[in-house]
Amino acid sequence: MMQVEVVLALPERQELVVLQVAAGTTARQAAELSGLLARFPQLETESLKLGVFGKAVKDDAPLREHDRVEIYRPLIADPKMVRRQRAEAGKQMKKGGGH
Template sequence: MIEVEVAYATPEKQRILSLSVKDGTSVYEAVLNSGILAEFPEIELANTDMGIFGKVVKKPKEEALQAGDRVELYRPLKIDPKQARLNRASKKG
């Protein structure tokens, strides 16, 4: 067994759940086993990007975890970061 974490955050609430999984467990399986979906029922796992320590995982059902990994679930952006910077710059005048 290896120790991993699963993390998700909204503006109102952040959670990092620790769990033990079998060696060879995929990113996707760890998310399912973590219980995070019960705390955040709004997560649509099929449409949610996942990563390990800030690096997006292209195939979460195939990517095996290593001891100490933190799986992160990413919310979609509400606005393009470049557009947000332009908006802030235009407000400053």
């Protein structure tokens, strides 16, 4: 058995679950075992994106001791589209946060 964490960042809070799993457990299996997918049904489980320590991984990626599986929520807006819309509106993005 090995210990892993599964985390989900919501706009208002972060959920973290510590699990004891068998060697060979995948990122997707850990996400399901955490119960977070069941607690938050608004997550689209078919198109769910996962990562380990900030790096995207495939669902079937095997985990190692003390890995932190991150469940990524879908983006609200496509960053490329937002930049394109600003450019079309004549607003240029400036360095330093637009100051």
